[in-house]
Every structure is written in structure tokens, then in C-alpha cells.
Amino acid sequence: MRPKKLSYAKYGYIFSIPFVVAFCMFTLYPVIFTLVIGFTDFKGLGVTDFHFLSEPFKNFQQILSSPSFKTALKNTFVLWGLNFLPQILLALLLAAWFSGTLFKIKGQGFFKVVFYMPNIITAATIAILFSTLFGYPMGPMNSLLQKLGIIDAPYNFFQNKWWAKGVVSFIQFWMWYGYTMIVLISGILGMNTEWFEAAELDGASGWQKFFYITLPNLRTILIYTLVTSLIGGLQMFDIPYLLVSKSGPNNATLTASVFIYNQAFSGSYMYNRASAASMIMFIIICVLSAVVFYLMRDKYEAAAQKELKRAARQRLREEKQKARTGA
Amino acid sequence: MKKLNVSKGFLAMVYIVCIFLAALSIMPFLIMVINSTRSTVQIQQQAISLIPSSHLIENFKILTGKAFNPMRGFLNSAIISVGATACTVYFSSLTAHALVVYNWKLRQPFFTFILAVMMVPSQVISIGFYQFMYRIHLTNSFLPLILPAIAAPSTVFFMRQFMLSSLPLEIVESARIDGSREFHTFNRIVLPIMKPAIATQAIFSFVNSWNQLFLPLILLTRQEKYTMPIMVSLLKGDIYKRENGAIYLGLTLTVLPLFIVYFLLSKYIIAGVALGSVKG
């Protein structure tokens, strides 16, 4: 049997070709190209030739010492902090309620669908929608607050930097808490039920079970969510770019991606500086990814297997049921 | 069963929170849809209303008069999204097939590699990508937005996991005995088994591609090529007069297809999120 099986090994290589080719062309090559541009004097509209700089790290130095880039990174963390903490707390709370160890909520399916909904809507649309909702002086938000008597004159939200940051964070929170909740629910459901049964025999209350069993076992997923959301924050473009004309009051909502866009595709077309900024951002993301990768190494497989099996079983059950009712 | 050991007051609070959050999710879109039927003057007088008005057609005329062509944008977005989705699911399945069915020397390193590049974000390679496309004259083409989808590491990962659990290798073996060639086996036998995984990944890939703004914005310069998100990003800019009714209508038109897809397939989407959760 063995030699015969070996003879099929070449298909492993053959079937991987499209992936490898596409990856090399559309990811690897651009990464290298971007890196190279970072060391050159490449700038200007419609220019295609460039030369390496005599001081190779000049662009990198320029970016690292540029206050705007620092602001962009700082904003990224501030915006992330403002949205992640409430997001994870709310998601945990909802996950605890919805995973059904304490009680059953009617209409769970509906709630999940509705909570997750903003996540699939085009970010560009959401940005424009919110900028219209918070419009000044006649936007819905202003008229609501005035009706409720909270303010007596229209307020121009996007002229205040904390409001601008707050709205961007809120949108992120609003778009992602449903997703985080579903992830956490599936994490909870994937846990070994024996632990809970044992705890129950020991007379543990629902909340005790949550704090002593559920939460510690969600650690990996929580860290995972944390890091991916941070990476997502670094990449955030559509919302800050469209919500408050480009970078908000006094660069309040300037993010790393908007910074790169401004460098490369508006104004002076400084591809070299933008590339250097991209690479710095890339390194930050690599470090963050390495953390995730390290944490996930083993748990990945085990968790995925279990989840998939559970889903497969359920599907089988459903199909059987369908077959039975159909017949 | 100890399910009733919570007080009624607590349960009521749970429902109140859930209903509040549901309202929070729905309200912005509800305001958007209703305002898209109201005239700019009406919106100016009263920004929130729960009663639709009769200015839908008028708004549509203003909107299309502003060089906003929803049909064109819809078609362009559809071409890109369908193309990218087809590439993603087909080639990811193929790559996963290579990883699961065959025993080759570089299999493990290749898999590790895929895990490692899962998070290379598109923004950081945008300069190199744009310059590359610019040099080969593909800046106004959809190809640079479709073809990269062939290499989708996270989808490969998902497909591999699914295959490991639901593809009995005996099926492949017996196909060989029946004289089926490998590529044929993949297309005719393995792909159908992958249907559930393909469906889930297709939805996410589609939505992702549909919502993209950054790359299309720098690559597509011709108005006829604009995707829905680009059109949306230009909606606000009208220098002479602000037509809020038309803006709301434009926004509504862009999300309508997503709403339809979502509410038809929400069950699978939620299940897909849960299933994919271990990888994000």
C-alpha cells in the first residue's frame, strides 16, 4: 500500500499551486515591493522610477519622528480601548445569559441575529449613516436629545475631539459586540459539560460556575479576540475616513490606515514614506499575530475539532429529523 | 432542573437589556429607511419620524441626477464579490484538499505557513500592490480585486478543519479504484461533501468583498467601475445643496442587498460565526 500512496504525493504539490502562485503575486510580491519602496525616494504623481536613498532608513526615521504618525498610533489604541472594554464586558454578559446554563431566554435566535446584524453592513455606509445621524444642526441625534430635554441647542458633535473619538468607538463597539458574543457563546458551549456537572454536585451557584469555570476557560478566546480586535483597529480606515472628514478635529480620529492613505494617495504622493509607515505597521501586526499564533498553536486544533464535530452531529440530527418529517 | 432559580425581576432586566440592544441595532437603519422616503425639507423640520412619507421617487430622481448610479454600482460590486467568492471557496477547497488527502513532504510546513500568513492585512501591502497593478495597467480592472481571493489563508484553514472531520479518505480511495482521476475526484466527489463549509465561507467571503473600500478606492478611477462602497463614500459630497433625503435613499439602496442576504441566511451566518470562531 505504502509505495502506491506515495505516488499520489505530487498532487499535493499540484493542487497547492494556485494558492501559492496567487499568494506570491498578490501578497508576497507587494509586501517586498512595499518594503523596497520604503528605502527609496519614490514619490510624485505618475512617477514610476525611483532610487535608493543614501541614508537607507531616512523614511523610517521620518515616520517614527512624525507627530502625526504617533498620534495615529495613539488614537488607534485609544479608540480600541474605548470600544473593546465595553464590547467584551457586554459580550460576556450576553454570552453568560444566552449560553443557557442559568435560564432560557425566549427569542434568543432573534436577538443573536439582530445583535450581529451591524457587523455585515458595509462600514462605508455605516460611517456616512452615523455622520448624518449626528448631523449638525438638524440631525436625528440632535433632535432626539433636544426633545428629551438633554440639550437645549443643537450640538456640533464632530467639532469636539472626544465626541469624534467616542462616536468612532461606539460604531466599532456596536458593529462588533454581537460577533464577540457569538464567539464567546460557542466557546462556552464547547466546554466540557462534566466540569459544570461536578461543580453543580458541589453546590456551586450559577454565577460561581461562570466565574470559576467559564471565565478561566475562555481565556484563550478572550486573548484572541483582544489581539484580533487590536489588529482590526490598526487597519480601521472606512469609518474614521468617512465619518468626520478624514481625520477629525485636530486629528482626533486619525488612524494608521488613514495616515498611510493620506501619505500615499492624496497631496504629495509620498509612496516612500507611506511604505515605511506600512512596514512599521506590518511589524506591529506581526508581533501581535505572533502572540496569537503562539497562544493558539495547540488549542486551535483541539477546539476546532470539537466544535466541528458538534456541528456535524447537530446537522446530522437535523437532517434525520427533516427526513422523518418529510416522509 | 434548576432553571428557575432566578428572580422574575432579574429576568425582566435581561429582557429589557436585550430589547434595548435590539432597538439600538435596528433604529439607525429604521431611521435611514424611513427618511429615504421623506423630502429634505421634511427631514429638516423633523429629523426622526416613524411615518414614511411619499417622496421616494423624488429622492431617487435627485440621487440619480447626482451621477449616483445604483444599478451600475450594484452590478460592479456583484461582479467583484461573486468572482472573489467563487475564487475563494473553490481554490481554498482545492488547497485544503491538497493538505488533507495527500501525504507530501512539505505538507506540514505549508500548513504552518498558511497559519502564519493568516493575518497579513491588505492595507500594509497597498502601496506595493497599487504600484504593481499600475505598472501592469490593471488599475481600472476588476481582476486585482478578484484574483487575490484565490489565496485566502483563513478559508483554507477552515476548509481543512472541516475536511478532516467530514471527509472519509476511503471515499477518495474507492474513487481511485473506480478509475477516477484526482482532479475529477475533487470536483465530483469531494466538493459536494464540502457543501456546508462552502456555503458558510461563501457568505463571509461575499460580504467581505462587497464591503471593501480601501483597495477599490485606490484602484478604480472610472465612474463606471465604481463599487457600491465607493459610491457611498462620495454620497455626502455635494457642494451646492445638501439633499438629505437622497443621501438616506442612497444608503438604503446600498444595504438593501445585504439585508436580503442576511435575513435569508442569518441562521447559517450565525452558525458560521460560531463555527469559525476558533480562527476568527
Place this chain on the structure above:
Amino acid sequence: MKKILSIALVLVMCVSMFACLGTTALADDNVINLYAFTDEVPGMLQKYIDEHPDFGYTLNTTIIATTDGAYQPALDQALAAGGDDAPDIYCAEAAFVLKYTQGDASGYAAPYEDLGIDVAAEAEAADIAQYNMEVGTNPDGKVVGIAYQATGGGFIYRRSIAKEVFGTDEPAEIAEIIGAGTGSWDKFFEAAETLKEAGVAIISGDGDLWHAVENSSDSGWIVDGKLNIDPKREAFLDLSKQLKDNEYHNDTTDWTEAWYNDMAGIGPKPVFGFFGPAWLINYTMAPNSGGSAVGEGTYGDWAVCESPIGFFWGGTWLLANKDVPEAKKAAVAELIKWVTLDCTEDGLQYHWANGTMVDGVQGTKDVVASSTVMAASDGSVDFLGGQNMFDVFIPANAFADGTNLTQYDETINSYWRDAVRAYTSGELDRDGAIEAFKTNVADNLDIEVEF
């Protein structure tokens, strides 16, 4: 399943074919690609095509508004990408026209004479202002763009408010009250105080004053490749602070809803006036006045007088791509000539100045580039209660010159306005605001900045 798969495959193939087709098949010899930031120029060229059925070309228009700075990147990339999709004719506004005529993107512009237009003779016949041509001249000394408007500005005020507060609505007397032509803002601020006592804001937001300040300054943002803050522009910080602290305006931002509302008189306080050229009346104030005939909204309740400091604002230059295919050249030249240089009664400028763009409708009027045409036109408009606005705007054109324009004005202005707003709202102190402004310019543009 087989079916689904084959459908999927067919779909993939169709899509890739579509995608390929997209790159080539859309090219059409009889289409002129036009890039513009409003529907103004597209409307003009469409009119020409409608009036000349044998012209043989159609327009493919891309309109992207300049709000949020979206127009320039899109135009730049389209020019750089080249090929059949490249713009044949494109428009540039005063805030960035130099980039396309003399700056980074000047290499894309075709000299008018290369298109077969005898610029010197035609411009003389039309009597086009010198600055207009200078702005449109490329580094080789050839004219690549001409604007069809003249954009000297005035102060456009509400007659009813003027009567109530100052007892007169006569332009000459109001001009006296706001210190017209004095070259200083002192009397203007005195008037603002008087108006404030009557519960009226003299202007809508600091943007209104900015346009007057910006385009009356002696030097531009860039001098010898370095960032330069003209003293008059720097003084805008203090003027703006004064306006805000004394609540002389409604604190709106131009080109936003709040600003438009003030034109209709439905803002928090009634607003006395706006600074602007004729086009502001026609394209912005009239449509936002809340009416379209005398008596409706603020329509008809306006008048225009000279500004304390002369200024000009805006203007649209028409450029052609140097890579226009030989076959299209004559057609492109025909259109450009009709818009910028034709001074006959069938020319665009005559229609434009007399509001006869649409047959039978006495529409809006504008001050155009050709003095020959202006001399033969009448500028009385209902919106200004029948006042002949040319009386004010034509002399104001003397203030228009291109010396303080730079190629990055649009971008730098937005950073400056941002910084000023941060200062007036108290978020930054005066030095901090200037520093933030310099930082933004240094970090985002390829300009030397001294801190």
C-alpha cells in the same frame, strides 16, 4: 450538485470575462471623458452637444465633489493610469488649479495651441483677464487652462435686516457701514457689534471671513518650496477668535447644513450676510434660500456691496489631457474653445452671463471671464431684488490675481481651518494651533516646514 458546480464554474468564467472586458471593450472613440467637481461643466458641454447634433461625440462624465478633498486623488489617479479611460477634459478649481497647470500634475496638461486653438488672438478678442491666463500657463510658458468665470467677490447681505438695523438697504450706504474698500476689518467688526445688539449674526461662520482673508493676502502658503504663513492669514486666527468669543456668527462650517440653513434664515440667529462672488449667489445661496421666487424664503431679500478688503474666490479652469488621441483632438478643442474663448452670443459665456443656458428660462447669471461678453450683458437678478450685480462684481475682479495661489491650497487650507477651529474652541492655544498646523503640513505634504 453537479448542476450547482457547473453553474458556479460558468459564473467564474463569466465574471473573469467581464473583468477582462472591463479593461478593454469600454473604450470608445466617440466618447469624451470628462472629469469635473460639479455638474456645471458637464451641463455646459452637454448643451453644446445637444445644440450641435452633428458633433458626433458623447460625454462620459465623472463628477466628484471637492468636499472632503476627494476630487484630486481621483483625478490624479485617473491621469496617472492613462489609457482609454484617462480624462480627455478635466476641470480644476482655483484652490488646486496650479497643481495641474504648473505643479506636480502639469505634465498631463496639453497646451491649448497643441489642440489647434489660437490662444493669443482669441483671448485678446474675448478680453480675458491677465491673471486668468497666467494661472493657466504651464512652466514652458504655454496656456494649458482658462477659466470661464471671473470671481471677484463682494459682501452679500439681507436687505430686510439692513433696513431694520441700519435704516437703509442701499448698497452704497451699507458699503460705507461695513468699511468697504478700507482694507481693514475694523468697521466690519463695529457693524458686527451693532448687529449683535439687534440679535443678528453678521456672518454665518468663520469660513465666510476666511475666503475673503485667504484671497486678499499678499503671499501664498508656499514660498520657495517652504511653508509660509502670510501675516494676513495668520491674523485670521485672531479675527476668528474675536468672531467666536463675541458671538458675532452662528459658528457654522461652510459647505455644511448649518451654513446652508443660514442662507434660508432658519439658523439659531438670523445672519446678515455672506462673502462671495457671483457664483455663490447662483449655485449656493439661491438654491438654499428656501424659495425660488421673490417672497419665498429669503429669495429676493438680498443685495450685494463691496467688501472691506477686496478678494476673489474660486473659478474653474478647463484643461485637456496631452494624451488625447489625435482623432479626438479637434472635438476636445471645439468644446474648450466654446466654453472659454467664444465671445459671440452663441458662446457659452454669453449664455452664462445672461442666464440663458436653458432655452426660454431666464436662469441664474454669472460674471464670466470675457470682458467683451460682460460689456454686452446685464446682471440684474431677482434674487438681489433686481440689483445689477455686475456693478459690484466687475470692479471686484481687479482684486483677482494668481500670485497667492499654490498647488496645495485645498489641502493646506483644510489643515489651517482645522487648526483655527481648534484655537477658537479653546482646544489649543494660539502657538499650539500654529504648531499643529505646521506639523500636519510637514507630515502630510512634501513641503519644507520651519518650526
